[in-house]
Amino acid sequence: MIYQQGKVSVDQHFARFGSKSYAIDKINSVDVRIDKKNSNVWMLFAICALMALTIGFKSIGGWAVILVFSVIAFLTYRNQPAPVYHLMLATSSGEIQATSAGDRDAIADLRNAIESAMTQKV
Incomplete structure (x- = not known):
């Protein structure tokens, strides 16, 4: 197991987000998007x-x-709302929002885990 946090886990073969699983070898890229509800x-x-x-x-x-x-x-x-970070996975089927969190470090750790699994040889 490369990463485990709540219902999210990453191993050499799968990234699991609750009931959804994505094969690591089918993920083309990983991106983090920031949703800032910025009020001016x-x-x-x-x-x-x-x-x-x-x-x-x-x-x-x-x-x-x-x-x-x-x-x-x-x-x-x-009192501006905190930004929300979205982890996006690009597969051959398209782009998928895998998970979201208000914790930038947690999303960065998850991204690093998926990228690490993508680069490991099976």
């Missing part, structure tokens, strides 16, 4: 804060507006 809403609030700052609010109320926009921009930026 925080930029809108940051721009509003900068615009308010450049307009030159002199009163305490003006600074409060700048502070509110800045805090909202920071919180929106900080």
